[in-house]
Amino acid sequence: MSVDTTYPDTVHYRGLNRPTHIEGSAHDLHVEGRIPPEVDGAFFRAIHDPAYPPRFENDVVLSRDGMISKIEFKNGRVSTGIRYVQTDRFLAEREAGRALFGFYRNPYSDDPSVAGVSRTVANTTPYFHGGRLFISKEDGLPYRLDPEGLGTIGKWDYDGQLRSETLTAHPKVDPETGELFLFGYEADGLASTKVAYCVISPNGELISEQWFDAPYCGMQHDFAVTQTHAVFLVYPTIADLEGMKEGGPHWIHHQERESWIAVMPRYGSVEDLVWIKGPAGVHSFHVMNAFNEGSKLHVDQCLFNTNFFPFVMEPSGIDMQVEGALTRWTVDLDDVAAGVASEVLGPFCEMPIVPVADIGRPYSRGWYLTLDPGKITMLANGPSEVVFNCLQRISFPDRSIASFSQGPGIGFNEPVHIASRDPGHGGWLVMMIDRVIAEDHCAQEVWILEADAIANGPIAKVRMPFTTCEQVHGWWVPRNALEQAIPA
Numbered sequence: 240m241s242v243d244t245t246y247p248d249t250v251h252y253r254g255l256n257r258p259t260h261i262e263g264s265a266h267d268l269h270v271e272g273r274i275p276p277e278v279d280g281a282f283f284r285a286i287h288d289p290a291y292p293p294r295f296e297n298d299v300v301l302s303r304d305g306m307i308s309k310i311e312f313k314n315g316r317v318s319t320g321i322r323y324v325q326t327d328r329f330l331a332e333r334e335a336g337r338a339l340f341g342f343y344r345n346p347y348s349d350d351p352s353v354a355g356v357s358r359t360v361a362n363t364t365p366y367f368h369g370g371r372l373f374i375s376k377e378d379g380l381p382y383r384l385d386p387e388g389l390g391t392i393g394k395w396d397y398d399g400q401l402r403s404e405t406l407t408a409h410p411k412v413d414p415e416t417g418e419l420f421l422f423g424y425e426a427d428g429l430a431s432t433k434v435a436y437c438v439i440s441p442n443g444e445l446i447s448e449q450w451f452d453a454p455y456c457g458m459q460h461d462f463a464v465t466q467t468h469a470v471f472l473v474y475p476t477i478a479d480l481e482g483m484k485e486g487g488p489h490w491i492h493h494q495e496r497e498s499w500i501a502v503m504p505r506y507g508s509v510e511d512l513v514w515i516k517g518p519a520g521v522h523s524f525h526v527m528n529a530f531n532e533g534s535k536l537h538v539d540q541c542l543f544n545t546n547f548f549p550f551v552m553e554p555s556g557i558d559m560q561v562e563g564a565l566t567r568w569t570v571d572l573d574d575v576a577a578g579v580a581s582e583v584l585g586p587f588c589e590m591p592i593v594p595v596a597d598i599g600r601p602y603s604r605g606w607y608l609t610l611d612p613g614k615i616t617m618l619a620n621g622p623s624e625v626v627f628n629c630l631q632r633i634s635f636p637d638r639s640i641a642s643f644s645q646g647p648g649i650g651f652n653e654p655v656h657i658a659s660r661d662p663g664h665g666g667w668l669v670m671m672i673d674r675v676i677a678e679d680h681c682a683q684e685v686w687i688l689e690a691d692a693i694a695n696g697p698i699a700k701v702r703m704p705f706t707t708c709e710q711v712h713g714w715w716v717p718r719n720a721l722e723q724a725i726p727a
C-alpha cells in the first residue's frame with residue numbers, strides 16, 4: 240500500500256512548518272564559545288511535525304503531531320535527540336498509513352474508525368514534575384515520556400484518580416512548595432463549560448480536583464497561581480458545537496462578548512470563586528507572571544484586542560488590525576466590585592518567561608519575544624508568516640526594556656531561563672535560533688545569552704545537526720532533577 244506524502248501548499252506546511260518526520264539523536268555537537276557550568280541539564284522542547292498529510296487540506300498547524308526534542312548539556316558537551324510522541328492518535332494513523340483524524344478539535348470530521356480514540360497530539364509544552372517528564376496539549380491528557388530515550392510511556396491520569404479529560408499545557412510549579420497546579424477546561428467533553436482545578440503534591444500525587452462552570456466554553460490556554468490565589472482567565476473565543484457538527488471550526492471569537500477573570504484562594508474551594516468581568520473582545524494566550532501586592536492581585540499577560548490566529552478571525556468574521564501589548568490586569572481582592580484595572584507595561588509580545596523561582600511572586604524581570612520591524616524575516620512558522628526576531632527583557636519596578644534583535648534571516652524561539660549559583664549573577668537564557676540558509680529553508684543553532692545582558696548577544700552557540708519544525712514551548716530540567724527521574 241502506498242502512502243500519500245504530499246502536503247498542502249499552505250502556511251501550515253511551509254517554511255518551519257515543513258514536515259521533517261525526523262527522529263534520532265546526535266552527540267558532541269559543535270560548540271562555539273564557552274558553556275557556563277550551571278548550564279547542566281536538559282532543554283526539552285515541544286515540536287509539531289505531522290506524520291501524515293492532513294485529512295483536509297485546510298486543517299491548521301495546531302493539529303500537527305507532537306514531538307519531544309531534547310538538547311542536553313553535560314560538562315560542556317552537548318547532545319540532542321528527537322522523537323514523536325506515540326499518542327493513541329499517532330499510533331492509529333501509523334497503523335493506517337494515513338491521517339484518520341480531521342480538523343483541529345473537531346471529532347465530527349474524523350474517520351469513523353477512530354471514534355472514541357483520544358484525539359490529542361501532545362504538541363504544546365513539555366514539563367517535569369515529581370520526577371516525571373510529560374508533554375501536553377490542552378485538549379487531552381498529558382503523555383508521560385522517558386527523559387533519557389524520549390520514548391512514550393503513556394497517557395497520564397494520576398493512577399486513574401483524575402476525572403478531568405483534559406489538562407492545561409501551562410502548568411504552574413510553586414518554586415517553594417514544589418506543588419504542581421493544573422486545570423483542565425472542556426473537562427467532561429466537547430464544548431463543555433466544566434473546568435477542573437487540580438493540586439498535585441511535590442511527589443506527583445493528585446491532592447485535590449475541584450470542578451466549576453465557566454460563564455461560557457471559552458479558550459483558556461493559560462492561567463496563574465500566586466502565593467495566595469488561583470486565577471482563571473476566560474476570553475470570548477468560544478466553542479461552537481453546532482458549527483463543528485457542520486464541519487466548522489472549534490472556535491469562534493466573539494468580539495462583542497466580555498472576558499472574565501476568576502480568583503479563588505489557591506487551597507480554597509471553588510465555591511469561593513469570584514468572577515470579575517473584563518474588557519470585551521480581548522484575548523490572551525500567555526501569562527508572563529502574576530503576584531500579590533497587599534490586597535492587589537496583578538496578572539501580567541500578552542494581551543491582544545482579538546484572537547490573532549487568522550484561522551479564528553476569518554470564520555469569526557473579524558477583519559481588524561491586530562494590536563497587542565504586555566498588559567497588567569489588577570484586581571483588588573478587598574473590592575472586587577471595582578472590576579479589572581488594565582495597564583500597559585510593554586510592547587506587543589508573545590512567549591513570555593520569568594525565572595522559575597519567581598513564578599507567582601513579585602518579580603524583578605521577565606523576557607519575551609517581539610518584532611524588530613527593521614529586521615523582518617518572512618517565514619512560515621506556526622500560524623504566522625513572520626518570525627520573532629527580537630528578545631526583550633523588562634525590569635521592574637522601573638519597567639525599563641533591554642532589546643536584542645537579529646536579522647533579516649534570523650528567528651527566535653521561546654527561551655528557557657537557567658539560574659546561576661552566584662546570587663549576584665542573573666543566570667542565562669538558552670534559546671533555539673532559526674537561521675535562513677536558502678529560500679524557505681533554515682539551519683538551527685542554540686544560543687546561550689547572559690539573562691541580564693541580552694544586548695551583548697550570545698556567549699555560546701551550538702550548531703544543530705538537523706533542523707526541526709518550529710518549537711512551541713520549552714522546559715529546562717537541571718541535572719539533579721534529571722538524575723532523580725523515576726524509572727518507568
Ligand SMILES: [Fe+2]
Nearest residue numbers: 460524525712
Ligand atoms: Fe502556550
